Amino acid sequence: MANLFYNTLPKILADELSQFKALGVGLKILTSAADVDDELTQIVNKGTIKWVVSNKGELVVTSKWFGTWEVAHTVLVEGNPVLAAGEADISSISSQFYGISINNFSGHYRPNIESLALGKAYFEKLGIRFLS
């Protein structure tokens, strides 16, 4: 049974959610290979992404930065607990996705290093393998 990680900064959640709603932050839920599409290409080619595996077992991603704002991991799951979280750099060209790097960095959820394997497995199920 995988661990659940909880938001360690709950006092600022309401502000974070309203702030990023106002910015129009787009989230993408990746449940099957069909979701690995042009929209995902646009997200990953902007720069680093944030990802979580929600407590429902869904992989959710978004761009790490919108303008000058950094998106909090909590925004991806409305502050709910997660099975894994982190950041990744992926590049896409000609409908091919190249996983450059992935980590378990999240100041809000502070997931342990063991949870990273779960995140990698979710990306791999979609055909995105990390080079390192």
Added chain:
Amino acid sequence: MIVYRNDLLKQEPAKILDWLKEVQSGSQQVDEDVNWWLGLAEMAAYSATTEVNVQDRLLWAQVVNSVQEYTANKANPAASNPHEVSAKLLAVRLIDELGPVVGHPILDPNLIEEWFFKGLTMSYEEAVSKAKNWRERPVEEIAQLRNLKNRLLPVEQLKEKGYLADNSELSKWLHIRNNLP
């Protein structure tokens, strides 16, 4: 003495900056988990955005910068530092909201330009050449090119908001951003 984040964040930003100086000098023991540092930086960035008092906002932004510097010293130079692009984007936002101030540790747009050039790991010509066939490059080089793409973001934002003086060298770099992986 071990300091825990929850206790630390009850302090005023000036006190946290003093504490960070002690950490950097080695006279304080701290939790070395990178997520602990990220949590501190994220909370400080939130305060830099939401505090009413302008001086406090700027001090919180300095906390974010200090955390970034501390972790950068420990990071692999070839790897992307998880804080630095976010710290510089926060500075761009504060410059835009409060106005640029030459010589100020946060509000001086020139510092972002200096940071970009200081962190370069390859020449412009190398970057252009490597970007052409990046898929055939070793993963370390692809990661360096992606790191460069991320580092161009604060510069791009600064330019978009009109705080970057005409600088052909920077414009050259910005032009290749979309060619980077």
